[in-house]
Amino acid sequence: MKVMNAFMVALLTPASACALAESTLMDLQHDWSVCQYQTLEAKKEGCFSALSQRAHEASRAKNDADATLLIWSGIVDSSWAGAKGGLSALSLVKQAKGSLEKAIAIDPGALQGSAWTSLGALYYQVPGWPVGFGDKDKADEMLKKALTINPDGIDPNYFYGDFLLKEKKTDEAKMYLQKALQAPARPGRDIADNGRRRDIANDLAMIK
Template identity: 40%
Template sequence: MRTTMKYALVHLRTVMAAVLLTSGAAPLAAAPAASPSQFESEVLAVANDWARVKYLSKSDGERKQSMDEVGARADALAQKYPDRPEALIWDGIVTSERASLTWGMTALDLASRARDVLLKAVRMDPKAYDAGALTSLGVLYYRVPGFPFGWGDKEKARTYLETAVRYAPNGRDAHYFYADFLYEQGEYRKAEAVLKEGLSSPAHPERPIWDAYFPKVMQGLLAKVRERERS
């Protein structure tokens, strides 16, 4: 049993993106209203730093340390704008990424924090940021082990990801992660169709690193899907 539990907890390193947060701290008063451009620039700064660390770090050690630093800024952003779903979504995404870079109970704790903050964002606006909260929740639910080692749930994952694609027909993330889920379930033909839709989505020049690297990630998954279809 100990060996099985250890394996399941280590498996938490695969938790992605968003793909959620319960700090236990007293709720903060809402920040004074910021101009749209100020708020958007703060969110975009976190998004671009996440992409820089994720795709351009030279080692896992560097990636983990730098992502923890981005995580502190994402936490602060969510505390500053507790009523803005976009801020909560990015806090959830970065927290999920931090979970994927560690293991054991630390990974489970981070994944659980990410889940909780993303659930708050969904309650505010499930369509915000190309259904980013729904997408990241779906990723967490299919990457985290199920009972008794975690709270993962494949059926919940499917529901979240299907809803994300419906709410964000031009969302690259929603399409990629839904296709990744379908690939893991052996639904290769459907996964290919979903990936093709995602690859035709508009570019995001305001996020240059993500815009350059994520289509390559999608193409890589498409190649794996097609290989399985041929086999």
């Protein structure tokens, strides 16, 4: 993606500036899907590293005031942390947490509550004190908040189901995971939807 200089950006009309922001968001969503679901494990960290730089540049271009770009900065960084693994990934999850919290402060309902979903996922996946900020009660609260905003979405239902599964609440987990499978397709998000359905199938296979 080419980066426009300040002079070119200044020439954009309000309508074309809006289109640029939308295109940037769509590019980030698509390229995250490629990193997450179509990239070899050995190359995922490098893929997410490069994408993180692009996401933060896009957000800074909007003075970190665009909730949608902050959300995707957080999503990319949390995915990068997952690919990196270990204690060295903690700085990335903290950075992701900061981006998501900023997004919520700006617009808590942005992208159908995606910041709540992603932040809730961090709270149950990250180790608790004294290593990290993980907190199961906060995870439960935030994932439920995401579901109130987007009750039929594939991601909020998947992550709440995955959380419940890890808490060994298998009956409840199965209900949310099955609902996630029934979620409507998201336009332009085919790679992500197909990949998420595989995640859901893997979780359901663990429930006997």
